[in-house]
Amino acid sequence: MRPGIVVRIIAFAILLAFLIVPDLFAPVFGLLTKNGQPAIYNQGSLLDLTFNHLAIVFAATSAATLIAVSLAILVTRSFGVEFLPLSRSLANIGQTFPPVAVLALAVPVLGFGTAPTLVALFLYGLLPIFENTLTGLVNLPQSVTEAAKGVGMTWAQRLFKIELPLALPVILAGIRLSTVISLATATIGSTVAARTLGEVIIAGLTSNNTAFVLQGGLIVGVLAVLIYDSLAALERWLMARTGQAKRAAA
Template sequence: MSRAPLVLKVALLAGLGAFLVAPDAFAPLFRPFAPGDSPPIYAQTPLLRLAVNHIVLVAAATLAAGLLAVGFAIAATRPAGRDLLPFARAVANLGQTFPPVAVLALAVPVVGFGTVPTLIALVLYGLLPIFETALTGLGGLDPALLEAARGMGLTGRQRLVQVELPLALPMILSGIRVSAVIGLATATLGSTVAASTLGEVIVSGLLTGNTAYVLQGGLTVAAMAILVDAGFLALQRKATRRAGFRS
């Protein structure tokens, strides 16, 4: 990684942290976008709390989606699990078939308002990219490597843990990266069902005509998405080097 992009990402992280900790210091920047005497900085709920809630919700959903998707991919690439592939793919495609808003509308009558319906929508929406990359990573391994592992006397579980998953990890991480970035944007919709996310700031700005609020919520989510994407790219490069591939 060249020094210039790294410096920009560190500056972005520092700027985001400063804004979330002391948003009032940035009031002059947002004042031109606040109508009349409206406050330029959203203060109904601390922005830092909303950002933490937002990232924790997305992290939980990405973890759950990752466990489910990788589990499905592992099962579908075992000799005994070939028949599971159509079912696993149908489940992974489910979230892409129904828009997040539709999932929220269906989940609210069952589980109520708040974080849970948003979590369900994010998990369903995040399954497909992780499942497809995990399937590609595990299904595209060199058969000679797997045969060599068998020749060393490794059991099926040992081959999976010591050989297959480490080699497929770069592909799996690429899917998790896509899922996490999508989840950061999609989680803003959770505020429509009373989940505590940065969508609260955006919705408030739309309802009151305060563009400053919309910018605060949107720019914060965008900055977090850039940083999360960069973090997963770094992990992916490290996993690629450890797997013995050229980064």
């Protein structure tokens, strides 16, 4: 087993232990406290907050993937080419408006809680997935698509049996980037009462407790690294499975 994989397994095991039995780590984080401050976040369950955080990110990324991939498919068909500028503008909305601004605009309409955070993460995650899907579909080997046409495949058969499977590694790279961005950005959802790991960081900032801030940041950071690496490994496997790794090496 490669050293990098061993390190990641150890990191996951330590993270899991901290989320399930955080008091075991009190002596370590206690070094960062002062004046009798609690060493471990005590205003809720870290495990519950982590699951909530991941659920919000998963929901937002899933919705962004569905819309972004659908838009990319539309604009790469002959009947949808003229919608490319409009689709690109829509995908850019999330990058144009900072997530904090989106939250500020969404709260009066949707109220406090998870909903404004979902909207902000959804908009912020559209662009990487849309651009990568577009790249993956546009840059397919022409010989493959021509062969598919030659055997009489319909456009739908070509899309689902040839184009999307070949473009999937590139699409997954966009999803990977969007997911990692959302993991970090979701922390700001706690400013509008969404239950995310941002609660831990905010509690640390308001009470001047460095241990709380570090705990929230470390959980998000380790999750981001583990999820990024897992999706990257899946991407490499898909490229090898479709023979794209060999073409890239050549």
